[in-house]
Amino acid sequence: MSLLKLRDKHDLDFKYNINLRENILNLNIDDYLDLAIRNNKKRRFLFVSKTLGKHLPCNASDMDSLGKYIVEVYEKKYNYLNCGVVISFAETGTALGHSVFNYINGNFEFIHTTRETVEGKKTLDFLEEHSHATNHNLYYDDLKYLKNGEEVILVDDEITTGNTCVNLIKKINELYPKKRYTICSILNWMDEEAFYKFKKLEKELNTEINFVYLFSGSFTFDCDEDKVENIIAQSGNKGKVSFKNNGLKVSYISLDMDKYPQNNKYLKYTGRFGIDKKNQEDLLSIVKEECFKLNIKDGEKTLFLGSEEFMYIPMLFAKQFKEKEIYYHSTTRSPIVHLDVEGYPIKSKFIHHSLYNEGVVNYVYNIDKYNYDKCFFFCELNKDKFDFAEIINIISNTNIKELNIVTFR
Structure with missing residues (x-):
């Protein structure tokens, strides 16, 4: 083929x-x-x-x-x-x-x-x-x-x-x-x-x-390297945004999930320090129990957005809502050229600083292209509310009306 x-x-x-x-x-x-x-x-x-x-x-x-x-x-x-x-x-x-x-x-x-x-x-x-x-x-x-x-x-x-x-x-x-x-x-x-x-x-x-x-x-x-470099130079930092007062409702949700015993900054079940099959069974059970704290109404087009390496657990939560219109993806460190033309996959780019590592830039792509009603943003770490200002700014530049920031205790 x-x-x-x-x-x-x-x-x-x-x-x-x-x-x-x-x-x-x-x-x-x-x-x-x-x-x-x-x-x-x-x-x-x-x-x-x-x-x-x-x-x-x-x-x-x-x-x-x-x-x-x-x-x-x-x-x-x-x-x-x-x-x-x-x-x-x-x-x-x-x-x-x-x-x-x-x-x-x-x-x-x-x-x-x-x-x-x-x-x-x-x-x-x-x-x-x-x-x-x-x-x-x-x-x-x-x-x-x-x-x-x-x-x-x-x-x-x-x-x-x-x-x-x-x-x-x-x-x-x-x-x-x-x-x-x-x-x-x-x-x-x-x-x-x-x-x-x-x-x-x-x-x-x-x-x-x-x-x-x-x-x-x-x-x-x-x-054509010259043309690509020219587009990159022209795009510059266009992904940086400021808050738009579009009536965005921001809520904070805390889910119960075990932390890593030797370093409770991190969740036990991500696999960053290793898990076994019993840990996996526990994770699947916890997700089923905790997903009821995430409220999605009929007809709401909803995005579950993971962050950087924290991808699998947000996917599990998204998977629980089989009867709803749910989409799922994650923020990334990967710098991709965006261009809003037919047939090209990455049409828009939003930039924010990493919630996990100081000085690291992250990107989220195409979040303004799907007319979501609601977003659940998942962060593995417990952060202060002001740390999420850039994420809130990004969401305020879309049609999303409700942002739920999900952390774990």
């Missing part, structure tokens, strides 16, 4: 071509991705997922199904080993990996990498070389199956060169050699040279490295 996509309107010239090698579940790739331009010269393009719940709004069940599909492919190809750990990559892959962990039938723990710096916690630090934010931490010390398990499953939305996985596999294997590593993704764009790199690594580490994906293939991408 070959897909040729051209974008040549309003001075944003780029084109890309996808050639699919494998589509194991016979899914329609057009339902899952589009392509946008990044404000990052190291890697100019970004495959924007339509169902991952990051940059674009989606149905929460569609996002959760991605994990289910990956597990389905895994079980078609491999038998489970004795026990192991599922590791997903921050920030875009955090919810995807957690979903894989939820549906996997083996004896696994789950953890995701994080950009958070936590004092007093032992970490594996490694690099994601092409990223806008290259440093990752893996606070692994509370995991028993990383030490004595047989398999590590790495989960990300997309694998292109595999270099990030190589970096992490080497780090893990220095401490706790594994019988098998399995790299799972929605998209796998690795070429023969990249696959050979892993074959070589298998021999070096005396291990097995396998791949699971929904789509694999190759692509070509080309853009």
Whole structure:
């Protein structure tokens, strides 16, 4: 299958071509991705997922199904080993990996990498070389199956060169050699040279490295760098907004959920420090109990908006309201060029400072394009009300009439 996509309107010239090698579940790739331009010269393009719940709004069940599909492919190809750990990559892959962990039938723990710096916690630090934010931490010390398990499953939305996985596999294997590593993704764009790199690594580490994906293939991408740079320069900081008095009603909701015992700044169930299957059962139960505190009337078009790495738990809450018109996605660190033209996925951009890390800029895309009535904004950390001023300003620049800021106690 070959897909040729051209974008040549309003001075944003780029084109890309996808050639699919494998589509194991016979899914329609057009339902899952589009392509946008990044404000990052190291890697100019970004495959924007339509169902991952990051940059674009989606149905929460569609996002959760991605994990289910990956597990389905895994079980078609491999038998489970004795026990192991599922590791997903921050920030875009955090919810995807957690979903894989939820549906996997083996004896696994789950953890995701994080950009958070936590004092007093032992970490594996490694690099994601092409990223806008290259440093990752893996606070692994509370995991028993990383030490004595047989398999590590790495989960990300997309694998292109595999270099990030190589970096992490080497780090893990220095401490706790594994019988098998399995790299799972929605998209796998690795070429023969990249696959050979892993074959070589298998021999070096005396291990097995396998791949699971929904789509694999190759692509070509080309853009006019001068025109892209000109558009970026013209857009500047247009995403910064001031408050518009449009009658926005702002409420604060506090939900009951256990905090991490060694550092109650963070929730216990995100996977930042590792969780097991019993923790996951507890999380699903708590979400069902607490969702009744979120009031949605019939006919209200509602957005559930996560924040940065905090994606999976907001998705679970959104998934509870199956009879309502619910959309779900998250804020992001990823800088994407926005252009409001037909056929281009990222039409608007709003900028705010991170609620988690001082000096870090975040973005929320297309929030003014769907005529939502209500928004639930989820923040893992307990912050003062004035810390949410920029979020309130953003929402006031949309048609949303009611903003509920959701935190946890």
